[in-house]
Amino acid sequence: MSQTFILVGAGIIGLSAARALAKKGHRVRLVDQGPIPNPLAASHDQHRLIRYPYGAMTGYAAMTAEAYPAWDRLWTDLGRSHYVETGTLVLSRTHDGWADASAGVLDALRIPYERLTSEAVAERFSLINDAGVSRSFYQPQGGVLKASAILADLARYLESAGVELMPHTRIARIDREPTRVYTEDGRILTGDAVVLAAGAWSRRLIDVPVTASRQVVVYAAPPPEARAAWAASPMLLEIDPDSGFYLVPPVDGLGLKIGDHRFSLAGDPDAPRAAEAREIEAVCAAARERIRAFDRFDIERGHVCFYAVAPEERFIVRREGGVWVLAGFSGHGFKFGPLVGEQLAEAVEANLADAALARWAAGWMG
Numbered sequence: 001m002s003q004t005f006i007l008v009g010a011g012i013i014g015l016s017a018a019r020a021l022a023k024k025g026h027r028v029r030l031v032d033q034g035p036i037p038n039p040l041a042a043s044h045d046q047h048r049l050i051r052y053p054y055g056a057m058t059g060y061a062a063m064t065a066e067a068y069p070a071w072d073r074l075w076t077d078l079g080r081s082h083y084v085e086t087g088t089l090v091l092s093r094t095h096d097g098w099a100d101a102s103a104g105v106l107d108a109l110r111i112p113y114e115r116l117t118s119e120a121v122a123e124r125f126s127l128i129n130d131a132g133v134s135r136s137f138y139q140p141q142g143g144v145l146k147a148s149a150i151l152a153d154l155a156r157y158l159e160s161a162g163v164e165l166m167p168h169t170r171i172a173r174i175d176r177e178p179t180r181v182y183t184e185d186g187r188i189l190t191g192d193a194v195v196l197a198a199g200a201w202s203r204r205l206i207d208v209p210v211t212a213s214r215q216v217v218v219y220a221a222p223p224p225e226a227r228a229a230w231a232a233s234p235m236l237l238e239i240d241p242d243s244g245f246y247l248v249p250p251v252d253g254l255g256l257k258i259g260d261h262r263f264s265l266a267g268d269p270d271a272p273r274a275a276e277a278r279e280i281e282a283v284c285a286a287a288r289e290r291i292r293a294f295d296r297f298d299i300e301r302g303h304v305c306f307y308a309v310a311p312e313e314r315f316i317v318r319r320e321g322g323v324w325v326l327a328g329f330s331g332h333g334f335k336f337g338p339l340v341g342e343q344l345a346e347a348v349e350a351n352l353a354d355a356a357l358a359r360w361a362a363g364w365m366g
Contacts, residue, residue, distance in 0.1 A: 002026055003348070004191035006181050008171055008205070011041035012147070012334050013326050014197035015154040016341030019077070022161045024345050029189065030158065031166040031181070033201070037151035040269070042199050042305045044148055045217070046254045048334035049235055051088045051142035052111050053102035059363030061105045063336060070339035071145075078153045084251040087234035088142035089125060091290070092135040098239040099135040106139070113139040127229055128236065129292050142235060144251050147334060174205050176321030195344070197326040200269040200306035208316060210308040210328045214267030216279040217259035220287070221298040222250075230256055238290060245286040255300065258287045261331060263309050275302025307331050317344070317361035319354050
């Protein structure tokens with residue numbers, strides 16, 4: 001039976017949930033405090049990554065295999081793909097760390113990859129400084145999701161599919177039962193259910209254990225003679241206890257992005273977003289150690305976004321009365337956006353138990 005949903009938050013999770021619910025024949029009103037898509041959403045940037053290596057988090061590595069077909073279904077709806085495969089290069093300075101845990105999970109899931117010696121890294125990936133690397137492997141899958149283009153096309157798709165878009169609408173309060181959404185300008189929105197997917201702002205509306213985390217990435221331009229080689233480079237992940245360095249190659253004319261996966265767990269998402277010089281330098285310091293000739297790169301700009309980080313980085317998907325809470329997607333939720341939306345719609349249709357959905361979203365297998 002068709003229901004009316006009020007969906008709060010128009011990042012990748014909210015947009016994907018709106019699409020999946022609309023495809024099931026439900027009526028959807030999609031509300032966001034800014035424009036739709038909202039450039040302040042954690043989802044909004046030139047690109048996001050999809051990859052299989054996930055440390056010891058077996059459930060999310062397995063979920064990645066489910067995510068790829070979900071993206072293919074989205075590309076069909078949009079009429080074009082916004083994905084570029086790059087492959088995934090994982091480096092580590094330590095034994096028994098994130099890289100080894102990732103390799104162990106890939107072995108368990110029978111996902112192929114190639115272990116590399118430091119000499120092989122130096123030979124095959126000459127743009128990278130292999131100093132201090134004790135573990136490395138290359139996984140041919142994984143790549144770049146062109147995030148901003150995806151969000152823009154999704155918003156257009158939803159409008160054409162009859163979803164009511166309500167940009168620049170700030171929410172003051174949500175009541176679980178009966179289901180009501182109160183806007184700051186005095187309106188009351190009613191429906192059969194609410195889906196809250198407000199990212200770093202979620203905790204202001206529902207008591208959910210997420211922490212806003214200010215994150216800074218840096219866009220840098222390689223020297224002219226190296227640009228073609230960098231555009232053909234794999235993504236780079238070096239996630240150790242003392243490093244969260246990652247690099248997104250400049251595919252399809254997009255920028256080369258570097259960042260630190262570690263969380264600040266601080267900041268106000270409504271505060272000014274300009275990246276500070278010290279924040280940019282902290283990211284660049286890690287890049288200097290790993291990228292050859294980094295001092296010849298032009299530092300173009302810093303970009304600030306806010307993750308919503310849940311305990312152990314496990315996604316929170318649960319129902320509280322008439323409210324579905326989708327929260328805690330931190331920096332790794334984008335790759336699962338269409339899949340999460342489809343799974344939510346299955347739960348709404350009673351094809352998937354609420355408890356099973358919550359466990360799946362948290363990355364628990366079995």
